[in-house]
Amino acid sequence: MTHTDSHTDVTAPLLQVSGLKVHFPLRPGLFGKPAAMVKAVDGVDFTVHRGETLGLVGESGCGKSTTGLAVLRMTPLTEGRIVFDGEDISHPDAATTKRLRRKMQMVYQDPFGALNPRMRVLDIIGEPLRVHRLTRTRAEYRERVMDLLDRVGLKAEMADRYPHEFSGGQRQRIGIARALAADPSLIICDEPVSALDVSIQAQVINLLEDLQRDLGLTYLFVAHDLAVVRHLCHRIVVMYLGRVVEVADRERLYQAPRHPYTRALLGAIPIADPDPVVQARFNPSVDGEVPSPIDPPPGCPFHPRCPHATDLCRREAPRPIDVEDGHSVACHLHDPSRVAEMNHSEPSYQEQARNIA
Amino acid sequence: MSLSIQTPAAAAPATPPRRRTRPKTLRFLQRLCKERPLGALGAMICLVLLLTGLFADVIAPEGFNAINPIERLKAPSAEHWLGTDQLGRDVFARIVHGAQLSVIVAFAATTLSIVISALLGILSGYFGGRLDMVIQRLVDGWMCFPDLILLIVAVAVLGPGTWQVILILGLLFGISGSRIIRGAVLSAKQNVYVHAAQSMGASSTRILLKHILPNVMAPLIVLYTTRLAAVILAESGLSFLGLGIPPPEPSWGGMLSLDGRSYMFQAPWLAIAPGIALTVAVFGINMFGDALRDLLDPRMRGGGGRYLARVKRTIGS
Numbered sequence A: 001m002t003h004t005d006s007h008t009d010v011t012a013p014l015l016q017v018s019g020l021k022v023h024f025p026l027r028p029g030l031f032g033k034p035a036a037m038v039k040a041v042d043g044v045d046f047t048v049h050r051g052e053t054l055g056l057v058g059e060s061g062c063g064k065s066t067t068g069l070a071v072l073r074m075t076p077l078t079e080g081r082i083v084f085d086g087e088d089i090s091h092p093d094a095a096t097t098k099r100l101r102r103k104m105q106m107v108y109q110d111p112f113g114a115l116n117p118r119m120r121v122l123d124i125i126g127e128p129l130r131v132h133r134l135t136r137t138r139a140e141y142r143e144r145v146m147d148l149l150d151r152v153g154l155k156a157e158m159a160d161r162y163p164h165e166f167s168g169g170q171r172q173r174i175g176i177a178r179a180l181a182a183d184p185s186l187i188i189c190d191e192p193v194s195a196l197d198v199s200i201q202a203q204v205i206n207l208l209e210d211l212q213r214d215l216g217l218t219y220l221f222v223a224h225d226l227a228v229v230r231h232l233c234h235r236i237v238v239m240y241l242g243r244v245v246e247v248a249d250r251e252r253l254y255q256a257p258r259h260p261y262t263r264a265l266l267g268a269i270p271i272a273d274p275d276p277v278v279q280a281r282f283n284p285s286v287d288g289e290v291p292s293p294i295d296p297p298p299g300c301p302f303h304p305r306c307p308h309a310t311d312l313c314r315r316e317a318p319r320p321i322d323v324e325d326g327h328s329v330a331c332h333l334h335d336p337s338r339v340a341e342m343n344h345s346e347p348s349y350q351e352q353a354r355n356i357a
Numbered sequence B: 001m002s003l004s005i006q007t008p009a010a011a012a013p014a015t016p017p018r019r020r021t022r023p024k025t026l027r028f029l030q031r032l033c034k035e036r037p038l039g040a041l042g043a044m045i046c047l048v049l050l051l052t053g054l055f056a057d058v059i060a061p062e063g064f065n066a067i068n069p070i071e072r073l074k075a076p077s078a079e080h081w082l083g084t085d086q087l088g089r090d091v092f093a094r095i096v097h098g099a100q101l102s103v104i105v106a107f108a109a110t111t112l113s114i115v116i117s118a119l120l121g122i123l124s125g126y127f128g129g130r131l132d133m134v135i136q137r138l139v140d141g142w143m144c145f146p147d148l149i150l151l152i153v154a155v156a157v158l159g160p161g162t163w164q165v166i167l168i169l170g171l172l173f174g175i176s177g178s179r180i181i182r183g184a185v186l187s188a189k190q191n192v193y194v195h196a197a198q199s200m201g202a203s204s205t206r207i208l209l210k211h212i213l214p215n216v217m218a219p220l221i222v223l224y225t226t227r228l229a230a231v232i233l234a235e236s237g238l239s240f241l242g243l244g245i246p247p248p249e250p251s252w253g254g255m256l257s258l259d260g261r262s263y264m265f266q267a268p269w270l271a272i273a274p275g276i277a278l279t280v281a282v283f284g285i286n287m288f289g290d291a292l293r294d295l296l297d298p299r300m301r302g303g304g305g306r307y308l309a310r311v312k313r314t315i316g317s
Helices: A064-071 A094-103 A121-131 A138-151 A156-160 A168-181 A198-215 A226-232 A250-255 A260-267 A276-281 A311-315 A336-345 A349-356 B024-035 B037-054 B091-127 B129-144 B147-158 B162-189 B192-199 B204-215 B217-240 B252-262 B269-295 B305-316
Strands: A015-028 A034-048 A053-057 A079-084 A104-107 A186-190 A218-223 A235-240 A243-249 A321-324 A327-329
Touching: A015 A064, A034 A053, A034 A064, A053 A064, A053 A226, A064 A079, A064 A186, A064 A218, A094 A104, A104 A168, A104 B192, A121 A138, A121 A156, A121 A168, A121 B204, A138 A156, A138 A168, A168 A198, A198 A218, A198 A226, A218 A226, A226 A250, A235 A250, A235 A260, A243 A250, A243 A260, A250 A260, B024 B037, B024 B269, B037 B091, B037 B269, B091 B129, B091 B162, B091 B204, B091 B217, B091 B252, B091 B269, B129 B162, B147 B162, B147 B217, B162 B204, B162 B217, B192 B204, B204 B217, B217 B252, B217 B269, B252 B269
Parallel strands: A034 A243, A053 A218, A053 A235, A104 A186, A186 A218
Antiparallel strands: A015 A034, A015 A079, A235 A243, A243 A327, A321 A327
């Protein structure tokens, strides 16, 4: 399997997402006027480089899966721009869509629902080959599927079986083999291991890593399991309520998280042997619930739960600030031009004490 | 967490042996007999029904319309196996020839109705939106009228006769059945594998044929077998009203309702014989349909051996 048609600059990023917004109408009225909009994704920017794994993390409902679907062009954009392999795919025509359907593939969360129970593994894995007419003869088709089965660590004689004869981990391997069939350049993994047992998770993660090394794949890895993300992803995008709050390399994000939400998220990872010194680096757990994406709070989306929130946060949404090379944070606390304002709007302890006296 | 578990290495031969060696039909028949004995019985009944229909002239060569006033309303005997009716016609011969007509009408009308149901249901359910809205409102409108009124109007317009009955019954059952298929399609459409097929760029035709249709096969088969029985009954109802198959032609429904009802007490065999024929036919079709539904589902595979084992155990003890 080789990348034969990389006609663009190989150093350019594979995927660039800017200002992505995906809003869903809630209960569309009989005559077209929707009652409200769910702002699932509300202004997201990130870049995926060739050969890397970009993690997209956040709690349920933060819009990470919707972002994945938008990149795959399976859900319409409300606003924003997606550039894939040097080509604007925000509003693709039929021919571009057809090409995209080959170059991007998806691995699904549920290994039981993602495979048609009425099809043999041979035809499940070979479906992209059929759809894009990539093989000419039956023998070539079969041989190609055998290669794919071998790649994902399944035996060739499994090709004639049906999905229900396999375990969850094996099914996920079948799903991965199917995603590889059309020789894609980007694979979107939507929580590919969260439905599996921990030991099986490790196997599937190893498989994904091996495939990336051997085939030079690029992954957009949507997940909520921070341990898995830490193991697999090179860079991580943290999302909250449809926005990006922090982007950083894996090491920097886990060692020195900047955004209060990221700190809380990392602080929520259960630790077998808690070290009070380590724990103290992170915020105490955050109270409250995620606000509704139908009516997101004004200003910073995290301010109702943030222990550092000030009037500025309630008023104005923070812009992403580059705190280091490749590490950006959307928080007024880390914006040198705004820190002064924050101190103004929030009386210090000394001031408070003076007022009481 | 240490993630050093090795992925199992597959030492796969270049050309693996194919698992299937026996021809598909033979394998299917074997499974039918082994896993669903009742289904096999049903299949045999269906086969007998078909053969009776095909070779009616050979089985009852004297014909269904040989009127013999001297022999009228005779009880079953060696000469007339199922007795004779009020015109002295041999009931057995009429049943055999009626099988021909019933089989043609029932299968043709049911097949037509299933094709209509599947077409409307799949289009409406899969594509949704405005098309769904239009189709479903038309179906609503159609279903507002009582079946019998529609039948009477249709026959009044088209005139009585075999093809008219097939057409009108097929349309009637087809349109109401489309609701059931639409529901099944709506639920099948939600499957992740349909999303997967869409995301890899499969055409709607491919998705409908490879992913949706096989997964609504179970309700289709059940609908087919239940509708088959309903069509036979509806045809008898029409014949009773004089709107179905015109009288000299023998149809089971007509025999049951016209002759059977009038002479129920003098000659009960007139009602019993076509009644049993109907019951056996419907039973056979239903059993075969159920077996077909189960055997076509790959998830049910290999489960039937247990049935045989249980039977053997029962016989053994």
